[in-house]
Amino acid sequence: MKKSRPAVMKAAAVVGVAALGLGACGSSKSSNTGSSATTASGGGGSSTSAVKIGFFGALSGANAALGINILNGEKLAISQYMAGHPKVAVTVDSFDSQGDPSQANNGAQKLIGDKVVAVVGPAFSGESKAANPYFAQAGIPHITASATNVALAQSGDKFFYRGLADDSAQGPGDANYLVKTLGAKTIAVIDDKSSYGQGLADYVRSQIKTDGATDVVDDHVDPNGQDYSSTVNKIVAAKPAAVFYGGYYDAAGRLIKQLKDKGYTGAFMSGDGSEDPHFITDAGATAAEGAYLSCACEDTSAAPSAATFNTAYQAAYGTPPAIYSGEGYDVTNFLLAAIKAGNTTPSAINNYLKTNSWTGITKTLKFQSDGDLVGGTVYVYQVKNGKITQIGTTPS
Amino acid sequence: MHLHSFVTQFWPSTVDGVTLGSIYALFALGYTLVYGVLKLINFAHSEVFMVGTMSAMWIMHFLNISAIQSGFALVGALLLAALFSMGGSAATALALERVAYRPLRRRGASRLAALISAIGASFVLQQVFEVYYSNQYSNFPRLFKHSTLFNIGSAQITTDRVLIVVAAVVMMVALERTVALTKLGRGIRAVAQDPETATLMGVNIDRTIMYTFLLGGIMAGVAAVLWNVRFEQTRFDIGFLPGIKAFTAAVLGGIGNIRGALLGGLIIGLLELYGASVFGSQWRDTTVFVVLVLVLLFRPSGLLGESLARARA
Amino acid sequence: MLLEVDDVHVFYGAVEALKGISLQVAKGEIVALIGANGAGKTTTLKMISGVRPVKTGKVRFDGQDITHMPGHKRVDLGLCQAPEGRGIFPGMTVVENLEMGAFNRKGSLTEDFDRVYDLFPRLAERRKQVGGTMSGGEQQMLAIGRALMARPEVLLLDEPSMGLAPKLVSQIFSIIRQINAQGTTVLLVEQNAVQALTLAHRAYVLEIGKIVRSAPAADLLADDSVRAAYLGGDLGASA
Incomplete structure (x- = not known):
């Protein structure tokens, strides 16, 4: 679950506004055909019809980059699908949530009112908690490409799906990586007391014990504070082989920098909240070098299976795919596969998702009864020469 | 409770606490001076500090100074950063006085109105920097190696710590002497103690208030450049947390009291670090405020009690 | 006239505190302003010193219109006040x-310190004592001494006898006479009307913001109606 990526914020805001405009045009145009589609689908398969797939996520505001990445993946999948002149036309109906949970009600009502057959999103865990019940009540399947909070799958929502591993996979995966791959026997686990950061760190804490390592320092930092010397002093005194930090990139950057300043030489690892180039700028390139970061998201630029996607994405948007673009693309393709198979109502699509699987560019999507992924890979990244580079996956 | 870790980390905590505390102390002077003279909490003082950190960072970026310097280049870069920081902070403090306070004072508005005005000004400054500069952290370059000079216990005394503490103490002594010995200082103390009689003695109150903001701004500017040296990053909201701590330091020492600000700053810095090592870092702020409440229960006017009005500065 | 106040009105909010006061002080005089509590005596002095704004009317000093001159600048002209409550x-x-008394003066203050210590030997003994810890009498000496440090042409004194023991009152008044003899004009506000009228050359009687009598001090002292109203009917009342 990412918090903010505002380096691209200004650009993102511009793109977001443009996307909103497009989305609005698209929905108003297709609303007539949309209603005719519902009647047509009852009449038989031969006539051409149209359905809408919703998008729910931040397209403007400080956290917009993530939402835009997902929406771009979704749009690319749909435009590729439409290029094959299918029987059922599909359009995108997007809602800009600005990442704000208080917008969730509006967003859910809008998409439900627009009669979307499925939703890609919501993008963040917070807004998911607020919006998911509306989609569940309306019986509209919703697949998130990025929300990783564990509890989302535990609410009995029969229409919830998650296209990536959740925090309960990431935390233990990170612990396994530290203990089994890096061979760390003593680990300091620090977090920022946020529901994301502490949740992730708690999974790490319990898994490293299972793995036979010791949690030598347990401490919490204030993500808005600057002076982490008390935490740093504890770590330096305990001399652990590795430090894990659960939280976001700003605080992670400060922590690693102040650790290195006091002579800490062990390994440093953090979760997807820190997997952002700002982690490196905040820490300084020297301090950040060698740090490990994990994410349930795959860097598609390195994946052979994604070569075509990478090229198409670059051609469509003028930038290479970024975090969660591949996930957005994959979950949309799963929905399109359902539609292609003749499922044009929300309930038919929901049944299709429950009983089928889809092999995409990042992974094979197959869902458990609670909507969580079967399996689910956590990828490990490392800062190398000032760049966040995917280096492997976490051991089980 | 981790008494063991308190013992093992005593010296590093002390060194870090004194470093942080001496920055708080300089920062606190702005609150204390303005309160002493106007009986008003300048809540926008945290933004005076923020603009200082921004100005110092900006001139380094502007001149493309991003690496370790040595000799004259180092001294020059540090002085330049300090000058811009003090200039930025002082200009902000003066502007605040002129725009947010003086018009209200002229109209005889209540202190509450001035407080709201200060909070408003604080938001405006933050958002101007957020929107027109960046909502991300910007780095201040490391200008010299933070190498260890000597050890006290398990604590390494590094060059940056020495620079911060020495500069802070020198500035505090300079301010204290200014207020105690110069005509400007006598004017400030006179206005603090009895503004009407000060006028009867020929003191220009408006100008004295302006100088008070100026001095507080300069001190905040020094605090800001030292903060940059210590933490090497700044953002539009950087002033908020240290601002609260500095204000607390001023109250703890006795608001309006210059020596109180020094004492309060050091105590707060040390309490944060000691509290964190005993109870865990998530309790560092709680420790500070619990101690503040306890002190105020028994000494409502702070440790050194008197205000600038009473203190023989 | 050294100091002229011409039909001045002063308001506190909507309340009119001075309802058209006019008075003159000539060079070398001691002029007293007497009246009951709340008559506007202190307001008159503060208005002259520029710390109470004038609504209408004029204040002139040495011929110059100073009605709207900021208070701190009037000190440089030669108006200095030892305020009510002493303001130490x-x-x-x-x-x-x-030193505060000489705040805007440049050059050596040795002569002035000598003069003040000469008038008030008590202050010389207590140079290093903090003002807040001094007795009422000492504070009054300090307040007058401080005002003298400005080398004023007109010394404004607000209730110099307030709260002082009778012996000290007569001592203070004899020092005021001495200061006047050295060439300083004095405008004095007093509730202790007997002492004030004994000391002053001329006096004004204030009643609820207005001047109701103006006469040589000796005439007022001899006037039965004034005695009845302001002197408690009995010359020795305050003693």
């Missing part, structure tokens, strides 16, 4: 308080 800076020493 409690955190400053005797020396620092005296």
Whole structure:
């Protein structure tokens, strides 16, 4: 679950506004055909019809980059699908949530009112908690490409799906990586007391014990504070082989920098909240070098299976795919596969998702009864020469 | 409770606490001076500090100074950063006085109105920097190696710590002497103690208030450049947390009291670090405020009690 | 006339505190302003010193219109006041308080310190004492001494006898006479009308913001109606 990526914020805001405009045009145009589609689908398969797939996520505001990445993946999948002149036309109906949970009600009502057959999103865990019940009540399947909070799958929502591993996979995966791959026997686990950061760190804490390592320092930092010397002093005194930090990139950057300043030489690892180039700028390139970061998201630029996607994405948007673009693309393709198979109502699509699987560019999507992924890979990244580079996956 | 870790980390905590505390102390002077003279909490003082950190960072970026310097280049870069920081902070403090306070004072508005005005000004400054500069952290370059000079216990005394503490103490002594010995200082103390009689003695109150903001701004500017040296990053909201701590330091020492600000700053810095090592870092702020409440229960006017009005500065 | 106040009105909010006051002080005089509590005596002095704004009317000093001149600038012209309640800076020493009197003056103050210590030997003994810890009488000496440090043409004194023991009152008044003899004009506000009228050359009687009598001090002292109203009917009442 990412918090903010505002380096691209200004650009993102511009793109977001443009996307909103497009989305609005698209929905108003297709609303007539949309209603005719519902009647047509009852009449038989031969006539051409149209359905809408919703998008729910931040397209403007400080956290917009993530939402835009997902929406771009979704749009690319749909435009590729439409290029094959299918029987059922599909359009995108997007809602800009600005990442704000208080917008969730509006967003859910809008998409439900627009009669979307499925939703890609919501993008963040917070807004998911607020919006998911509306989609569940309306019986509209919703697949998130990025929300990783564990509890989302535990609410009995029969229409919830998650296209990536959740925090309960990431935390233990990170612990396994530290203990089994890096061979760390003593680990300091620090977090920022946020529901994301502490949740992730708690999974790490319990898994490293299972793995036979010791949690030598347990401490919490204030993500808005600057002076982490008390935490740093504890770590330096305990001399652990590795430090894990659960939280976001700003605080992670400060922590690693102040650790290195006091002579800490062990390994440093953090979760997807820190997997952002700002982690490196905040820490300084020297301090950040060698740090490990994990994410349930795959860097598609390195994946052979994604070569075509990478090229198409670059051609469509003028930038290479970024975090969660591949996930957005994959979950949309799963929905399109359902539609292609003749499922044009929300309930038919929901049944299709429950009983089928889809092999995409990042992974094979197959869902458990609670909507969580079967399996689910956590990828490990490392800062190398000032760049966040995917280096492997976490051991089980 | 981790008494063991308190013992093992005593010296590093002390060194870090004194470093942080001496920055708080300089920062606190702005609150204390303005309160002493106007009986008003300048809540926008945290933004005076923020603009200082921004100005110092900006001139380094502007001149493309991003690496370790040595000799004259180092001294020059540090002085330049300090000058811009003090200039930025002082200009902000003066502007605040002129725009947010003086018009209200002229109209005889209540202190509450001035407080709201200060909070408003604080938001405006933050958002101007957020929107027109960046909502991300910007780095201040490391200008010299933070190498260890000597050890006290398990604590390494590094060059940056020495620079911060020495500069802070020198500035505090300079301010204290200014207020105690110069005509400007006598004017400030006179206005603090009895503004009407000060006028009867020929003191220009408006100008004295302006100088008070100026001095507080300069001190905040020094605090800001030292903060940059210590933490090497700044953002539009950087002033908020240290601002609260500095204000607390001023109250703890006795608001309006210059020596109180020094004492309060050091105590707060040390309490944060000691509290964190005993109870865990998530309790560092709680420790500070619990101690503040306890002190105020028994000494409502702070440790050194008197205000600038009473203190023989 | 050295100091002229011409039909001045002063308001506190909607309340009219001075309802058209006119008075003159000539060079070398001691002029007293007497009246009951709340008559506007202190307001008159503060208005002359520029710390109470004039709504209508004129104030002239040495022929110059100073009606709207800021208070701190009037000190440079030669108007200095020892205010009601003495206004000692409690955190400053005797020396620092005296220096405040000469705040805007340049050059050596040795002569002025000598003159003040000569008038008030008590202050010389207490140079390093903090103002807030001094007795009422000492504070009054300090307040007058401080005002003298400005080398005023007109010394404004607000209730110099307030709260002082009778012996000290007569001592203070004899020092005021001495200051006047050295060439300083004095405008004096007093509730202790007997002492004030004994000391002053001329006097004004204030009643609820207005001047109701103006006469040589000796005439007022001899006037039965004035005695009845302001002197408690009995010359020795305050003693």
